[in-house]
Every structure is written in C-alpha cells, then in structure tokens.
Amino acid sequence: MRRAPSRLLGLGLAASIAAGPALGDDLRDLYFGEAIFHAGQGHYFDSLQRLDTELGQYHGLDEPQYDTLHYHIGAAEFDVGDFELNYRMHHRAGRAIRAVLEGDVPEPVRNEAAYRLARIHFQKDQPADALQALQRIDGEVPEGIRDDVEFLRGNVYMALGRPGDAVAVLERLQRSKDLTGFAAYNLGIALLQDGRTGEAVEQLDRAGQVDVEDAGGRAIRDKANLVLGTMLDESADHARARVALDRVRLEGPFSNQALLRAGWTEAAAGNFERALVPWNMLAAREVTDSAVQEALLAAPFAYSKLDVHGRAASLYGRALETYGNELERVDASIDSIRKGHFLEALVREEIHQDPNWVVRLRELPATPETYYLMALLASHDFHTGLQNYLDLEDLRQRLASWKTSFDAFEDIIALRAGNYEPLLPDIDASFREFDAQFRLRMAQHELLERRLHGMLTAPRPDYLATADERVVLERLNRMEAQLADADSEQQQALRERIARARGTLTWRLHTEYHERLTLAHEHLRELDAVVEATTRQYESFVRTRQEATHSYVGYDAAIGRLRQRVDAALAKVERLQARQGHLIETVAIDVLQARRERLVAYQEQARFAVADSYDRATRQQTSEARP
Amino acid sequence: MPRILGAVAAVLLACWQVAALAVGDDREQMKGLDEQVQEAKSDVLGIAAELARLEEKLLYPSNTQVAVFVALAAGDTLRLDAVRIQIDGQPVAHYIYSFKELDALRKGGVQRIYTGNVATGQHQIEVTASGKLPDGTDYSQSRSFTFEKGVEPKLVGVTLASADSGRPPIDVGGW
Numbered sequence: 001m002r003r004a005p006s007r008l009l010g011l012g013l014a015a016s017i018a019a020g021p022a023l024g025d026d027l028r029d030l031y032f033g034e035a036i037f038h039a040g041q042g043h044y045f046d047s048l049q050r051l052d053t054e055l056g057q058y059h060g061l062d063e064p065q066y067d068t069l070h071y072h073i074g075a076a077e078f079d080v081g082d083f084e085l086n087y088r089m090h091h092r093a094g095r096a097i098r099a100v101l102e103g104d105v106p107e108p109v110r111n112e113a114a115y116r117l118a119r120i121h122f123q124k125d126q127p128a129d130a131l132q133a134l135q136r137i138d139g140e141v142p143e144g145i146r147d148d149v150e151f152l153r154g155n156v157y158m159a160l161g162r163p164g165d166a167v168a169v170l171e172r173l174q175r176s177k178d179l180t181g182f183a184a185y186n187l188g189i190a191l192l193q194d195g196r197t198g199e200a201v202e203q204l205d206r207a208g209q210v211d212v213e214d215a216g217g218r219a220i221r222d223k224a225n226l227v228l229g230t231m232l233d234e235s236a237d238h239a240r241a242r243v244a245l246d247r248v249r250l251e252g253p254f255s256n257q258a259l260l261r262a263g264w265t266e267a268a269a270g271n272f273e274r275a276l277v278p279w280n281m282l283a284a285r286e287v288t289d290s291a292v293q294e295a296l297l298a299a300p301f302a303y304s305k306l307d308v309h310g311r312a313a314s315l316y317g318r319a320l321e322t323y324g325n326e327l328e329r330v331d332a333s334i335d336s337i338r339k340g341h342f343l344e345a346l347v348r349e350e351i352h353q354d355p356n357w358v359v360r361l362r363e364l365p366a367t368p369e370t371y372y373l374m375a376l377l378a379s380h381d382f383h384t385g386l387q388n389y390l391d392l393e394d395l396r397q398r399l400a401s402w403k404t405s406f407d408a409f410e411d412i413i414a415l416r417a418g419n420y421e422p423l424l425p426d427i428d429a430s431f432r433e434f435d436a437q438f439r440l441r442m443a444q445h446e447l448l449e450r451r452l453h454g455m456l457t458a459p460r461p462d463y464l465a466t467a468d469e470r471v472v473l474e475r476l477n478r479m480e481a482q483l484a485d486a487d488s489e490q491q492q493a494l495r496e497r498i499a500r501a502r503g504t505l506t507w508r509l510h511t512e513y514h515e516r517l518t519l520a521h522e523h524l525r526e527l528d529a530v531v532e533a534t535t536r537q538y539e540s541f542v543r544t545r546q547e548a549t550h551s552y553v554g555y556d557a558a559i560g561r562l563r564q565r566v567d568a569a570l571a572k573v574e575r576l577q578a579r580q581g582h583l584i585e586t587v588a589i590d591v592l593q594a595r596r597e598r599l600v601a602y603q604e605q606a607r608f609a610v611a612d613s614y615d616r617a618t619r620q621q622t623s624e625a626r627p
Numbered sequence: 628m629p630r631i632l633g634a635v636a637a638v639l640l641a642c643w644q645v646a647a648l649a650v651g652d653d654r655e656q657m658k659g660l661d662e663q664v665q666e667a668k669s670d671v672l673g674i675a676a677e678l679a680r681l682e683e684k685l686l687y688p689s690n691t692q693v694a695v696f697v698a699l700a701a702g703d704t705l706r707l708d709a710v711r712i713q714i715d716g717q718p719v720a721h722y723i724y725s726f727k728e729l730d731a732l733r734k735g736g737v738q739r740i741y742t743g744n745v746a747t748g749q750h751q752i753e754v755t756a757s758g759k760l761p762d763g764t765d766y767s768q769s770r771s772f773t774f775e776k777g778v779e780p781k782l783v784g785v786t787l788a789s790a791d792s793g794r795p796p797i798d799v800g801g802w
Binding site: 026027030033034036037038039040041042045048049052053056087088089090091092384385388391392395398399402405409412413540543547550551555558559562565566569572573576579580583586587590 | 675682732
C-alpha cells in the first residue's frame with residue numbers, strides 16, 4: 001500500500017509535463033519552457049524559482065492578457081503546485097492548488113485541482129481531508145485523470161478503514177490500462193481488509209498474473225505474489241503458495257523475501273531438499289540484506305533435517321563467521337555514524353552525479369558508515385529525513401554561494417562608479433548645451449509645422465517668399481516710406497515704379513503659391529527624417545545617461561537587505577540541517593541497533609546449532625564406522 | 628522458573644515500550660522538522676527571486692540584454708550532443724548535453740543557453756548543433772540568422788529538428 005503515493009506522484013509529474021507546451025509550435029513563453037526544462041531534470045528549486053518569478057510578474061500586470069504567459073497560465077498554475085509537491089513543499093503546493101480551485105476556472109480544471117489537492121492530503125496522511133477534496137469533484141473530469149481520481153478514492157477509503165467502499169471503487173478500475181497491477185493488487189488488499197479472505201486470495205492470484213511491461217507494474221505484481229504466497233503458506237496451502245512464490249522474478253525488489261518464504265513453504269511441507277534450492281541461492285546474495293542473513297541459518301537447518309550434519313555444521317560455521325563479520329561491520333557503522341562520517345558521506349558532491357549513488361556510496365572503500373545504507377533507506381522516517389537533509393544541504397550551498405556574490409556585485413558597482421563619476425560632469429555640461437539647442441530647433445520645427453498647416457485653410461503667400469524676395473519687399477517698403485510725403489512728378493513716377501515692382505512680386509507670390517506650398521511641405525517632410533533621427537539620438541543619449549547612473553546607484557539598500565536575508569536564512573538552514581542530521585543519525589543508529597540485535601540472536605542460534613550439528617555429525621560418523 | 632520468565636518478559640516489554648516511544652518521538656521530531664524545512668525552502672525561494680531580479684538589473688539591463696534559448700521541435704527524437712552559439716562572430720556558448728538534459732528537452736523543456744549583453748541594432752547569430760539521428764547517422768547543422776536588438780530585452784528561441792523531419796533543422800524565432 002505504501003507504493004500508491006509514489007505511483008500517484010509519478011502520474012502527477014507526467015501530467016504536468018504533458019500539460020507543457022509542444023515546442024516550436026505552441027510555446028509562447030520561453031521562461032515557462034525553462035521552468036519545465038529544470039523540472040524535467042528533477043531540479044525543482046530552479047523550476048520553482050523561474051515559475052514563481054513568471055507568475056509574480058504576470059499577476060502584477062494591469063493587462064496580463066497581453067503577457068506571453070497568458071497562453072499557458074492554466075498549465076503554469078497547476079505546474080507550480082506540482083513542482084512544489086515534488087520539492088516536498090506540501091503547504092505551498094496545497095495553497096497553489098486551492099487558489100486554482102477557488103478561482104473562476106472551467107469545470108474540468110476545477111475538478112483536476114480538487115484531485116490534486118486530495119492527492120496532497122493523502123500524501124500527508126490526512127485521508128479525511130483527501131476524501132473531502134475528492135467530494136468536491138463534480139461534473140466533467142479530464143479524461144487523463146479519471147482513473148487516477150477513482151484509484152485515489154479507493155486508497156483513501158482504505159486509509160479511512162472503509163475497505164468495503166474501496167472494493168466497490170477498485171472493482172470498477174480493473175480494466176484501466178494505466179493502473180494495471182496497482183488496481184488489481186489494491187483490490188486484493190481491500191478485500192483482505194474487508195474480511196473477504198477467499199475473494200482476496202483469488203484477486204491476489206489475478207494480480208500476480210497481470211501482463212505488465214513497466215518496472216512499477218512488475219514490482220507490484222511481484223508484491224501480489226509474495227503477499228499471496230505468504231498468506232497461502234500461513235494457511236498451510238503449500239502447493240498454491242509455491243506457485244505464487246515461483247512467479248516472483250529473481251531479479252526484482254521482492255526477490256529475496258520471496259526466496260526466503262519459498263524455502264519456508266517447502267520446509268513446512270517437509271520438502272527440505274527443495275527448500276535448499278531458494279535458500280542456497282539466497283545465501284549467496286548481498287549479505288547486508290536481512291533475508292539473506294536469515295537464509296544463512298535456514299540452509300544448514302534444512303541440511304540437518306536431511307541428516308547431512310557435516311554439511312550443516314560447516315554451513316552453521318560459515319553463518320557464525322558471517323554474523324561475526326557483519327556484527328563488526330554494524331558496530332563500525334554505528335561508530336562511524338556517531339563520529340559524523342555518515343553525514344559527510346551523504347553530501348559528497350561527486351556521489352550525486354551518479355544515478356546509482358546509493359549503491360556507489362555503499363561500495364566506497366573504508367566507509368563503514370554507508371555499508372548498511374540500503375537497509376537504512378528501507379525505513380520511511382530515515383528516507384524522509386535523508387531527503388530533507390539533502391535539500392537543506394543544497395539550500396546551504398546556494399546561500400553560501402550567494403553570499404560571495406554580494407562582494408562581486410559590490411566590486412562591479414565600485415568599478416562602474418569609478419569609471420563614470422569622473423566622466424559624467426563634462427558629459428552633462430555638453431549635454432545641457434546640446435539640450436538647449438535641440439529644444440530650440442524642435443520649437444522652430446513645431447512652429448513651421450503649425451504655420452504650414454494653417455496655410456492650407458488661410459493662404460499666406462508672403463510666408464512663402466524667398467529670402468531675396470523678402471529683401472526686395474523690404475527695400476520697396478523702405479523706399480515707399482521715404483517717398484511718403486513727396487509730391488513732385490518725378491517722385492510720383494518713382495512711387496508708380498515701386499507699385500509695379502510690388503505688383504510683379506505679389507503676382508509671382510500668388511501665382512506660384514501652390515507650387516511653393518507643396519515644395520515647403522516636401523522640405524518639411526525631409527526635415528522630419530532629420531528631426532526623427534536627432535530625436536532618436538537624443539533619447540538614446542538620455543537612456544544611456546540614465547543607465548550609467550542606474551548601473552551603480554541605488555543598489556546599496558537592496559544588497560544590504562539581501563545580505564541580511566541570506567545571513568538569516570543561512571543560519572536557519574544550518575541550524576535545521578544540524579538538527580535534521582542528528583535525527584538521521586539517531587534513526588540510523590536505531591535501525592542498525594535493531595539489526596545488531598537480530599544478528600546477535602542469529603549468532604546465538606548458529607553457535608548452538610553448530611555445536612549440535614558437529615555432535616550429530618560425529619555420532620553419525622561413528623555409527624557408520626561401526627561394523 | 629516462571630517468575631524469571633515473567634521478569635524477562637517485563638524487561639522485554641519495557642524495552643519495547645521505550646523503543647516504541649523513541650520511534651514515536653523521532654517521528655514527531657521528523658514531522659516538526661519537515662514543517663520547518665518547508666518554511667526554509669520558501670524563504671530561500673523568496674531570496675532567490677529577489678536576487679535574480681537584482682542580478683538581472685545589475686548585469687543584464689533591458690536595453691542590452693539578450694538571452695538565447697534552445698528547444699527541440701515537438702516530438703523530435705534527435706539525440707542532441709552539443710550546441711555552439713556565436714553572436715557577431717564571437718563564441719558565447721558551447722554546451723554538451725547530458726542524458727537528463729536531453730530528456731528534459733524532449734519533454735518540452737527549453738534551455739536558456741546564454742544570457743548576455745549586446746548593443747541595440749542588428750546582430751548576427753550563428754547556431755551549430757551536432758548529435759545523432761535515430762538511425763545512428765551523424766547530425767551536424769549550422770545556420771546564421773540576423774536579429775534586431777531594441778531597447779527591450781531580446782529573447783532568441785532556437786528550435787532544432789532532425790534533418791529528415793520536414794522542418795528546418797535550425798530555426799530561430801524572436802519572442
């Protein structure tokens with residue numbers, strides 16, 4: 001049953017990736033794609049950091065519908081919850097999913113949110129809350145999660161001690177392709193819990209024969225066979241127990257337990273010779289496994305039952321030696337853990353580069369502290385503690401690295417200040433001159449624009465006179481003024497000549513007015529391009545000037561605040577890591593002590609049995625030697 | 628004899644109770660610590676977000692910022708080994724992909740391969756990708772593109788596809 005949450009977690013992640021964009025065609029927000037890239041590698045801190053930033057920016061916008069994340073907002077809101085869940089931040093994951101649930105979203109989205117919330121509650125051992133969340137599901141459920149919802153409902157009923165309800169739900173899932181194996185096994189367990197032992201046996205028998213390809217499905221099929229074999233063995237149905245146990249794969253995670261049980265099944269049926277087959281096979285396996293340790297005693301026990309006392313005595317002797325060695329190793333492990341070496345080994349960077357780091361860690365030379373790591377990882381508390389410890393180590397390393405970044409930032413800022421500050425006063429002075437000229441020219445340009453626009457409705461030919469014409473007009477005005485009081489005939493003739501000249505000019509200005517106006521417009525448009533280029537240059541300069549200041553001014557407060565936050569967080573993380581580490585060591589030592597006690601008990605039995613077997617072997621030899 | 632057995636049983640029972648209490652106590656402590664670890668994660672994520680904003684403002688201001696992203700075309704099974712990026716003839720990124728990274732790209736992830744600064748105006752980006760096609764043959768492609776850098780941050784998305792997929796082997800889009 002403990003496998004169900006991990007199975008669900010796996011489905012959740014798959015769903016979240018599937019909800020991501022199909023690249024090249026559908027992706028609109030590259031940073032959202034980046035968050036998925038990190039999550040796809042299991043780097044949930046980085047994916048959350050990216051997505052939190054994106055969502056924060058999106059929700060801070062006045063018109064978020066124009067943001068690129070808008071195209072993926074539904075998937076992003078779900079994914080952030082999923083990433084938090086995978087990063088073991090159940091509180092925040094719950095909050096994120098509740099926000100979707102309570103938002104104005106379509107029915108399928110709301111139902112998916114309710115399912116995810118239920119899953120979180122279930123993982124946190126809160127089955128009543130999980131059921132409450134599941135009961136909020138109403139109406140259309142997305143097809144991809146329909147079976148998962150029902151599978152979770154079945155598991156929740158079982159956790160609530162309502163196996164009858166679980167049976168009803170799980171029976172409907174027996175044809176679900178994605179849940180083959182899991183649904184079959186859980187139904188068998190639910191029937192067992194409901195007291196329907198006969199039906200449970202039949203169901204587990206079916207679960208033990210399902211056709212599955214994936215590693216998870218095969219493991220659960222093995223588990224069904226192991227449970228079934230054990231039940232049948234305990235009810236003395238050895239023949240059927242043998243069939244079930246034979247179906248467990250020899251290389252699977254339940255192989256050792258199945259081999260041990262298969263031996264006991266044969267032994268219980270009095271077939272000691274056949275019991276030796278699985279036990280001998282098991283005795284040759286990795287000796288830290290508890291089933292293997294038990295097999296070391298079981299195999300000579302079978303030989304003694306077969307009256308092969310010499311062989312039994314020899315194997316008991318070997319078991320005794322192995323237990324002695326293992327006790328030494330357990331003691332060395334405990335001692336090494338107490339000295340703090342275990343925690344040091346766990347955080348070795350190079351180890352985590354390898355996907356099989358647990359195995360590698362155990363194989364490291366001269367590291368007794370990790371020799372029993374596999375056995376320790378079987379403990380749920382240890383596993384949780386270890387994950388938290390590794391997460392805290394990751395946080396600690398990040399914080400320590402950020403701490404050094406602040407010094408680098410301050411160096412950059414100081415360098416920039418040193419570069420800009422001597423230059424800026426001269427630049428600013430030149431700019432002020434340029435700025436005054438620029439503003440003047442812009443005002444002139446605006447005036448010309450306004451005038452030409454006005455001339456379209458109120459023609460002013462004089463405005464379009466050339467410079468020469470203006471000079472001529474000015475001279476004519478001046479001459480006319482000089483002749484204002486004169487009345488001689490000659491002067492009269494001069495006035496007429498002035499009037500004719502003015503008339504000629506006015507005629508030209510009026511007759512050429514439209515051509516001149518068109519030309520003036522063309523010139524103004526030509527000027528526009530220059531004005532535009534100058535404005536661009538002006539704005540670019542202003543921006544560059546502002547950025548020069550922004551590149552080194554105004555960071556002190558932000559850096560100071562961040563430095564304080566990092567220091568406080570680092571202190572908190574180190575404190576938590578120390579406590580978590582101590583707890584891991586305590587749990588590890590507890591588990592190893594329990595293992596030690598079992599080894600001592602085995603050693604006692606072996607010690608007694610070896611003496612007894614030698615005694616019997618001697619008696620047998622003596623009786624055979626007698627004529 | 629029964630008295631001795633009774634005493635042994637009592638001692639064993641007491642030991643078991645102590646062990647059970649110890650385990651229960653550990654579990655409670657573990658639960659309490661788990662809550663605090665979640666809080667610490669939340670704090671550090673908050674710091675990371677603020678730090679990222681500061682870093683961006685300080686190191687990659689909007690008017691010069693350029694970021695290059697790499698993605699695989701949807702459904703493409705190209706086994707990408709490495710990508711090299713040059714901007715205006717200068718090598719800026721050379722990345723060799725691990726199996727996990729390739730898997731993340733295939734699942735729809737987008738890798739930010741480079742963040743840097745360029746002046747406003749036109750620039751040349753050259754993308755070179757190498758790897759293997761599903762049938763085992765070598766894949767090596769190189770393409771040049773021009774992009775325009777304005778005053779806002781420039782995001783350049785590079786999408787890679789197998790040569791026989793019917794899509795351009797290297798495509799660049801601006802965001």
